[in-house]
Amino acid sequence: MKRKVTLIILAILSVVAWLPLWLLISGSFMPVDEINSTLGPVLNETEGFARWPLFPQYLDVRPYVQLLLDSPEFFKMFWNSLGMVIPILIGQLLLGMPAAWAFARFKFSGKKILFTIYIALMLMPFQVTMVPNYLVLDKMQLLNTRWSIILPAACSTFPIFIMYRFFKAIPKEMIEAIAIDGAGPFRTYIYIGLPLGAPGIISALVLGFLEYWNMIEQPLTFIKDQSLWPLSLYLPNITTDNLGIAIVASVIMLIPAILIFLWGQTYLESGISVGGLKE
Incomplete structure (x- = not known):
């Protein structure tokens, strides 16, 4: 019962x-x-x-026809979103995986302090870091370009936190065994760290995609040229005249997010559970 x-x-x-x-x-x-x-x-x-x-x-079905056949700006913004999200995820992998592995498996001076700083940066919302990011990007002359979105997001500390937990959970005996066989730190990272840490890597990718596919504040702050705007900024332009098209655009924008979520749902659940464990 x-x-x-x-x-x-x-x-x-x-x-x-x-x-x-x-x-x-x-x-x-x-x-x-x-x-x-x-x-x-x-x-x-x-x-x-x-x-x-x-x-x-x-x-x-007229709103679908009008959006998919008569709205070229929609597809422009769709490809803008892909042109931002995919480099962001690649950058998070290239920067986050080695950093997470170093925090999890190596001992070095100032490790705890540095990791604490990483956690503090992860907890800061965009509104806190917006002005410093704006000033730095302005000095680098990257404002109003895709790189103003890609570079700060690629350096996010949240993927490092997720992947760190999985790398940390790898048994020490496996690391010692492959070291006895003559493998150095790099081979250990490639043949042990990446395969066993794959669930954490995939969960970080899924969370990153869901976050940056729907980002609004970052492009509104750093990009003034509307031809560079991502698809997430197509939806706020809603009036009574184009409400049907706006609803259709919302449905189409949801499709990639739902597919990515369903693909990585198992890894995402394990990533959240592992990330919530105390060390």
Whole structure:
């Protein structure tokens, strides 16, 4: 009986969690006049209460056609997002993996102090580091370029924290065994660290993609040229005239994030659980 009650509660919570996504998908096929009528009290400040039906009265694919065929700026911003997110993730791997391995497996002077600084930087929100980043990027003449987004994000300390926990969990006996076989630090990192730390690496990639695919504040602060804006800045331009297109754009923007999440869900869950453990 207790098990059935637990399953029912979990099923209800699952439906509640997925309901906004379903409403968004169903709304993308909803005619514009129906959207205006159901959301009129919010959009047009008319009397009454806003509502959102589970199913549209009839399907309308014109917003999809208009967005995918008649909106070249949408695809421009889509490729801008990929042109920022992919280099960011590559940079986090190239910088984060060796740093995490060094913190996890090597002993050196000032290690604890340096790692504490890394954690403090990880806890700082963007609003705290925005002005220093702006001044540095201005001196480097990187403002209003993609590099103003890529370089600060590639140097993020959060992936290091995630991967550090996995590298730290590698048994010491395995490290000693491969050292006895004659492997140096670099070969140990390549043949032991990377394969066994792969769950942490993948979970860091998934979290990084979800964060930077949806970033808004960074490009608004550092990029003034709208031709360089990512797709996340396409969505705030919502009015009653293009509400249907905006909903369709939201659905399409969700697709890569959902696919990445489903691909790395197992690693993401293990990464969060390991990252929450005390050392």
